[in-house]
Amino acid sequence: MIKTDDASAEEVSTTITLTIDGREIETRDGATVLEAALASGIIIPTLCHDPDLRPYGACRLCVVEIEGMRGLVPSCTTLAREGMIIQTNTANVKKSRRITMELIVANHPADCLTCAKNQDCRLQHFASYLGVDQEHCDRLRKSTQVLPVDRRHPAFDFDPNKCILCAKCVRACHEVTCAAVIDLSYRGYDAKISTFGDKSWIEANCRSCGDCVDRCPTGALAPKNEMKGDRSVKTVCPYCGVGCSLYLGIRDNQIVNIKGDKKSPVNKGGLCVKGRFGFDFVKHPERLTRPLIRKKDVGRDVKIDRSNYRDFFREATWEEALELVADNLAACKEKEGPDSIGVLSSAKFTNEENYVVQKFARAVIGTNNIDHCARL
Amino acid sequence: MTNSISDFDKADLLFVIGSNTTECHPIIGRFIRQAVKFKETKLIVADPRNIELARVADIHLRHKPGTDVALINAMMNVIIKENLQDQEFIDKRTEGYDELVKTVNNYDTERATEITGVPQDEINAAARLFAEADSAIVTYSMGITQHITGTDNVKSLANIVMLTGNIGREGTGLSPLRGQNNVQGACDMGALPNVYPGYQNVDNSEIQKKFESAWGCKLSAKPGLTTTMMTDAMHEGRIKAMFVVGENPLMSEPHLNHARKAMERLAFLVVQDIFPTETSLMADVILPAAVFAEKDGTYTNTERRIQKLRKAIDPPAEAKSDWEIINMLAERLGHTFGFKSTAEIMDEIASLTPSYGGISHNRLDTGGLQWPCPNRDHPGTPFLHKDLFTRGKGKFHAVEYKSPAESTSEEFPLILTTGRMLEHWHTGSMSRRSDVLDALQPNGMIDIHPDDALKLGITDGDIVAVSSARGRIKTRAHITDKASPGVAYMAFHWSEAPANILTNPALDPFAKIPEYKVSAVKAELLVMDKERQDNQ
Numbered sequence: 001m002i003k004t005d006d007a008s009a010e011e012v013s014t015t016i017t018l019t020i021d022g023r024e025i026e027t028r029d030g031a032t033v034l035e036a037a038l039a040s041g042i043i044i045p046t047l048c049h050d051p052d053l054r055p056y057g058a059c060r061l062c063v064v065e066i067e068g069m070r071g072l073v074p075s076c077t078t079l080a081r082e083g084m085i086i087q088t089n090t091a092n093v094k095k096s097r098r099i100t101m102e103l104i105v106a107n108h109p110a111d112c113l114t115c116a117k118n119q120d121c122r123l124q125h126f127a128s129y130l131g132v133d134q135e136h137c138d139r140l141r142k143s144t145q146v147l148p149v150d151r152r153h154p155a156f157d158f159d160p161n162k163c164i165l166c167a168k169c170v171r172a173c174h175e176v177t178c179a180a181v182i183d184l185s186y187r188g189y190d191a192k193i194s195t196f197g198d199k200s201w202i203e204a205n206c207r208s209c210g211d212c213v214d215r216c217p218t219g220a221l222a223p224k225n226e227m228k229g230d231r232s233v234k235t236v237c238p239y240c241g242v243g244c245s246l247y248l249g250i251r252d253n254q255i256v257n258i259k260g261d262k263k264s265p266v267n268k269g270g271l272c273v274k275g276r277f278g279f280d281f282v283k284h285p286e287r288l289t290r291p292l293i294r295k296k297d298v299g300r301d302v303k304i305d306r307s308n309y310r311d312f313f314r315e316a317t318w319e320e321a322l323e324l325v326a327d328n329l330a331a332c333k334e335k336e337g338p339d340s341i342g343v344l345s346s347a348k349f350t351n352e353e354n355y356v357v358q359k360f361a362r363a364v365i366g367t368n369n370i371d372h373c374a375r376l
Numbered sequence: 377m378t379n380s381i382s383d384f385d386k387a388d389l390l391f392v393i394g395s396n397t398t399e400c401h402p403i404i405g406r407f408i409r410q411a412v413k414f415k416e417t418k419l420i421v422a423d424p425r426n427i428e429l430a431r432v433a434d435i436h437l438r439h440k441p442g443t444d445v446a447l448i449n450a451m452m453n454v455i456i457k458e459n460l461q462d463q464e465f466i467d468k469r470t471e472g473y474d475e476l477v478k479t480v481n482n483y484d485t486e487r488a489t490e491i492t493g494v495p496q497d498e499i500n501a502a503a504r505l506f507a508e509a510d511s512a513i514v515t516y517s518m519g520i521t522q523h524i525t526g527t528d529n530v531k532s533l534a535n536i537v538m539l540t541g542n543i544g545r546e547g548t549g550l551s552p553l554r555g556q557n558n559v560q561g562a563c564d565m566g567a568l569p570n571v572y573p574g575y576q577n578v579d580n581s582e583i584q585k586k587f588e589s590a591w592g593c594k595l596s597a598k599p600g601l602t603t604t605m606m607t608d609a610m611h612e613g614r615i616k617a618m619f620v621v622g623e624n625p626l627m628s629e630p631h632l633n634h635a636r637k638a639m640e641r642l643a644f645l646v647v648q649d650i651f652p653t654e655t656s657l658m659a660d661v662i663l664p665a666a667v668f669a670e671k672d673g674t675y676t677n678t679e680r681r682i683q684k685l686r687k688a689i690d691p692p693a694e695a696k697s698d699w700e701i702i703n704m705l706a707e708r709l710g711h712t713f714g715f716k717s718t719a720e721i722m723d724e725i726a727s728l729t730p731s732y733g734g735i736s737h738n739r740l741d742t743g744g745l746q747w748p749c750p751n752r753d754h755p756g757t758p759f760l761h762k763d764l765f766t767r768g769k770g771k772f773h774a775v776e777y778k779s780p781a782e783s784t785s786e787e788f789p790l791i792l793t794t795g796r797m798l799e800h801w802h803t804g805s806m807s808r809r810s811d812v813l814d815a816l817q818p819n820g821m822i823d824i825h826p827d828d829a830l831k832l833g834i835t836d837g838d839i840v841a842v843s844s845a846r847g848r849i850k851t852r853a854h855i856t857d858k859a860s861p862g863v864a865y866m867a868f869h870w871s872e873a874p875a876n877i878l879t880n881p882a883l884d885p886f887a888k889i890p891e892y893k894v895s896a897v898k899a900e901l902l903v904m905d906k907e908r909q910d911n912q
């Protein structure tokens with residue numbers, strides 16, 4: 001859904017040929033130099049590039065040399081042309097990248113070990129990839145302003161001290177979510193990410209989709225309650241009928257993080273607030289864990305609620321509970337006929353479960369009194 | 377839907393009616409917004425409320441709730457009068473056009489304005505914009521179906537889509553957005569009183585024979601009762617026992633007080649669920665079930681895409697997957713299903729359901745498949761009705777406007793419509809138990825337009841008593857111009873203030889869907905309401 005270059009994105013058919021680091025490469029007409037390189041496995045470090053977002057040219061890490069062009073050129077905002085000859089690893093390029101990276105690192109808090117994005121951070125990744133000179137950094141290090149961390153959103157925090165102003169979050173909010181809640185405000189040294197009028201994100205009508213958090217290359221935007229999983233399982237969001245595909249990060253039999261499935265033809269990696277932050281109901285203490293049987297003489301009109309229901313129900317084994325259900329259903333069918341029994345299935349259930357429930361109603365009970373709340 | 381989610385990107389025009397897409401189907405909502413923002417796709421929104429999409433629309437038709445047929449008929453009136461219809465499509469692919477013309481002739485914009493409250497020039501402009509688009513998609517949701525005229529509303533939309541030839545091609549079609557995650561699948565699987573899986577009629581003797589021989593037992597040819605009809609049958613003592621799996625009808629049914637009394641009369645009630653809910657706490661036996669992350673299986677989304685769910689964690693203590701529970705119960709009642717996995721269940725589904733004939737779990741590992749998928753080599757079907765409609769030629773169903781079952785009165789001067797909000801879902805049994813979602817949206821409220829608020833002496837944040845002929849609840853007033861004058865709005869997620877105490881159980885005669893979207897109510901300050909009750 002995201003378009004890089006409107007007309008050209010449509011016509012995938014035309015390709016052009018160019019040379020990167022001595023390798024001849026074919027790419028789609030309309031691709032940027034960076035896209036052409038990445039597509040053929042040539043690594044160019046970048047912090048502000050995202051295939052779903054429009055090129056922005058903020059981090060200056062992706063500079064290359066192109067024959068016939070003066071100086072260093074940002075590869076993310078330069079369109080690839082037929083016959084271009086590109087170098088991504090000259091001495092000049094390397095030097096420029098290192099200085100750029102050292103400037104970023106020098107201004108960045110060094111609390112990696114306690115940061116929520118540790119090991120999942122693009123800045124960390126490319127800093128170690130490029131190598132950063134400690135002495136240089138110390139020399140460059142200014143007395144960084146210590147700005148307050150915004151913790152007002154229930155699902156994520158914003159630490160402006162860790163922000164590298166790559167504007168991925170802003171572009172995500174404008175181009176993907178289209179909510180346009182956040183923006184780059186002020187200029188120069190005071191530049192920062194904020195909502196209109198510096199209100200809290202919620203007050204600024206943030207939709208809490210977490211797209212900005214997901215794309216932030218540093219710990220500036222970080223989810224509050226995530227942990228690293230030791231395995232991940234692809235599944236489908238259980239909330240609405242869009243059916244977004246996602247990955248659950250799992251450890252110790254718990255869901256500890258959630259990622260949208262970027263390859264899904266349904267949601268292309270996106271999730272809404274429910275799919276991204278709404279799965280903690282799974283481990284809610286009120287989950288039913290054992291069959292329950294209503295105590296004798298508790299009438300159906302007794303007012304029972306979530307706080308007192310244990311007084312009116314007792315725990316039972318599956319054996320006992322199923323026996324009771326089977327006996328009662330069988331007796332009712334025997335005495336009043338199968339159509340005196342009704343079965344309600346669920347639009348929250350899987351196909352397989354719905355199939356089994358309707359088969360149960362029809363084949364076992366013998367009634368077509370089977371419905372679900374589709375209409376509601 | 378007849379098309380795919382990816383089609384929203386390919387249409388020249390989107391017509392969204394009765395769907396608050398950005399809150400109820402947020403990811404489709406964002407695709408619509410992306411198309412409007414970056415593709416210059418035109419957008420028409422018809423909704424009584426000033427919803428988010430309305431604010432980025434080219435035209436926002438703010439019609440009165442329940443007047444959809446009149447609005448669409450008037451748009452078709454303009455299209456035909458100005459000769460903007462797709463005559464080639466009409467001649468080749470449809471029938472019943474003459475009757476349609478006759479009926480919509482009676483809906484000139486003047487009359488429509490009277491009924492719908494939408495100015496004439498807006499109806500004209502919307503009709504022209506719609507007809508002039510090369511490819512258009514009509515998207516709707518419960519705002520169209522939850523009316524006594526729900527079936528008529530859908531027919532009207534089908535009419536305007538066929539009139540302009542907007543079906544069977546990429547970037548066109550009729551897109552109902554299904555509410556719950558697997559409504560589509562529940563219907564496909566025959567969790568309906570009149571059809572077996574794949575919409576095969578229970579009263580067709582050949583179909584009956586097919587299922588009888590597959591399942592090895594006699595089956596009933598008598599169509600059963602729908603949810604709302606079951607409630608009446610419980611009330612009248614015709615239904616004595618209920619088996620409710622994973623639903624909470626005591627939050628989702630209209631006129632909850634009636635539904636509760638009906639359930640009280642049951643001789644036996646079993647509920648299978650994940651939490652103690654309003655419904656399960658009335659049961660004789662509650663069986664603990666597993667949640668999505670604890671089981672395997674498939675869901676079918678709103679674009680008919682069958683996707684695989686994978687077990688990620690174990691259920692707590694002794695909770696079990698719903699299919700395992702039913703399996704055990706069937707066995708006790710003398711009928712062994714013998715399923716050992718959900719993959720095996722899908723194989724049986726495929727063998728009996730033509731549109732799922734080519735589905736098996738091992739084909740679903742990437743991206744899923746869209747039905748119809750009749751055999752193992754079939755790639756699935758992104759859009760329906762390419763060359764032929766299911767019944768051959770598409771039939772225009774001329775429909776007349778009928779007013780909603782309930783209208784305002786001196787006593788109940790406001791119309792109430794109900795729906796969902798972004799942060800919560802359905803009866804709230806899952807989303808209200810998520811810390812983040814509950815922190816974002818902890819309170820239910822009623823949206824009231826500033827003009828009405830002024831008349832009623834209500835200010836933002838006041839606690840109000842809202843009542844209809846059926847019941848009364850307390851909630852907080854939210855004064856906003858998102859509501860239209862005379863039309864208030866509530867989400868139905870809140871057990872503290874269940875909107876469905878108020879709603880009207882009047883049904884659409886065909887689809888049996890209650891008219892959730894139009895109830896006559898009054899709202900007054902709680903203190904005033906108290907005082908009056910004390911004086912009575």
Ligand code: SF4
Binds near residue numbers: 181211
């Ligand atoms: S969470 Fe979503 S809506 Fe909120 S600021 Fe981030 S991208 Fe925008």
Ligand code: SF4
Binds near residue numbers: 168
């Ligand atoms: S918050 Fe993150 S994504 Fe946004 S500009 Fe800062 S570093 Fe980039």
Ligand code: SF4
Binds near residue numbers: 241272402
């Ligand atoms: S993530 Fe949101 S839009 Fe996607 S299926 Fe879940 S609830 Fe629906």
